[in-house]
Amino acid sequence: MALPASELQPDDARLLDDYSATVADAVDRVGPAVCRMERVADSRAAGQGSGFVIAPDGLIVTNSHVVGDVQAVRIAMPDGTSTGGRVLGRDPDTDIALVRADGHFSDIAPLGNSKRLRRGQIAIAIGNPLGFEWTVTTGVVSALGRSMRASTGRLIDDVIQTDAALNPGNSGGPLVSSAGEVIGVNTAMIRGAQGIAFAVASNTASFVIAEIIRFGRVRRAFIGVSADTVALSRRAALLSRVTSRTAVRLRSIEAEGPAAKAGLREGDIVSAIDGHAIGGVDDLVRMLTAERIDRETLFTVVGGSGIRQVAVTPSSRR
Known part of the structure; x- marks a missing residue:
């Protein structure tokens, strides 16, 4: 059971005061830049969440699921003012969206490291x-x-x-x-x-x-495959020079996609990309970053006849 403030030792009371002051100071700095976000659809509010201003010219960060698929939002600030805004872009893959609000803002919330x-x-x-x-x-x-x-x-x-x-x-x-x-x-x-x-x-x-x-969007590399995670034999792992015991099997290949043009086939098992182990579908997705767009990328493919290297040039994800 928590002790009343009057029964706390002086050092404990001072620590609580310091903690309270630290939190209050942080809230004073960031709180004025936090806004209420409302989606606007057919001139009606269609859901709400929160956001925060990161630049004086009205750039506001929020979640992609907060803005949904609308283009217009209504923004209310703690000082009682409200304004409209438009969605500049959204990235459902990270649940981040960027909004441009009308007007100028004196309070901003700085992004840390x-x-x-x-x-x-x-x-x-x-x-x-x-x-x-x-x-x-x-x-x-x-x-x-x-x-x-x-x-x-x-x-x-x-x-x-x-x-x-x-x-x-x-x-x-x-x-x-x-x-x-x-x-x-x-x-x-x-x-x-x-x-x-x-x-x-x-x-x-x-x-x-x-x-x-x-x-206007987040660029990610695209090769045109669907895949699932499969076990990787010890022999295949040794030949691939990876320590992972799982890999990715290509379940389907999109016609005329980068993977198909490079010669990858349905059923191929990919154990590494540019020498980095691919232990599952999430590893494959994670590796296909914007830096690989239009850049030759080496896929290590495990087959019955051994290991082969396939050079794939990813395109920009649509």
């Missing part, structure tokens, strides 16, 4: 859960480097797990460090579980934002 995070450090969530506007919850960074499945089926890597309480409406809001920097974009909680919630790391959000600003 999520690579510097440590388990146990303070995590502060700000958003609009269940219609309770501009709510603050606190916890810690529970784990780093988690993966979670996006609505597209692709794995989102480098996800932050936190026990800061999140509820519907928090989606798209910032997860903030004690230094007042955004370390993640709140995206999901596990229903029925207490103290398990997730945020897309700020470094992932920064990458997506840069891609959308430059290209």
Whole structure:
């Protein structure tokens, strides 16, 4: 049972005061830049979530699932002002979207470097859960480097797990460090579980934002295959020079796609790409980054007659 403040030892009371001041200062820095996002469809509000301003000219980060497939949004700020905005781009594979709001904003929420995070450090969530506007919850960074499945089926890597309480409406809001920097974009909680919630790391959000600003979308490499994960024999692993005991079998090949043009066939088992082990479908997806677009990439293919190398030149994913 918690002791009343009057019964705390002086050092304990000072620590609590320092903790409270740290959280309050971080909220004061970031809170004014956190907004309520409403989708607008046929001039009607069609769902809501949270977001935060990252630039004075009205760039706002939120979740892709918050904006859905609409182009227009309504944005409400803590000072009572509201404005319209348009969706510049969305990336369902990471659940990040970028919005341009009308007007100029004096308060912004700076994106921090999520690579510097440590388990146990303070995590502060700000958003609009269940219609309770501009709510603050606190916890810690529970784990780093988690993966979670996006609505597209692709794995989102480098996800932050936190026990800061999140509820519907928090989606798209910032997860903030004690230094007042955004370390993640709140995206999901596990229903029925207490103290398990997730945020897309700020470094992932920064990458997506840069891609959308430059290209209007996130570019990813495409080879035109569907695949599944299969066991890899010890002999095949040795021949492939990989330690993985699983690989990827190509289930189907898209006609006229990069894989088909390179000579890959249905049933081929891919154990490595450019010498890096491919232990499953998620590894294959993860390797097909924008850097491989229009660049010859070497696939190690395991067959009954041994190992062969196939040069594939991925195109830009549609």
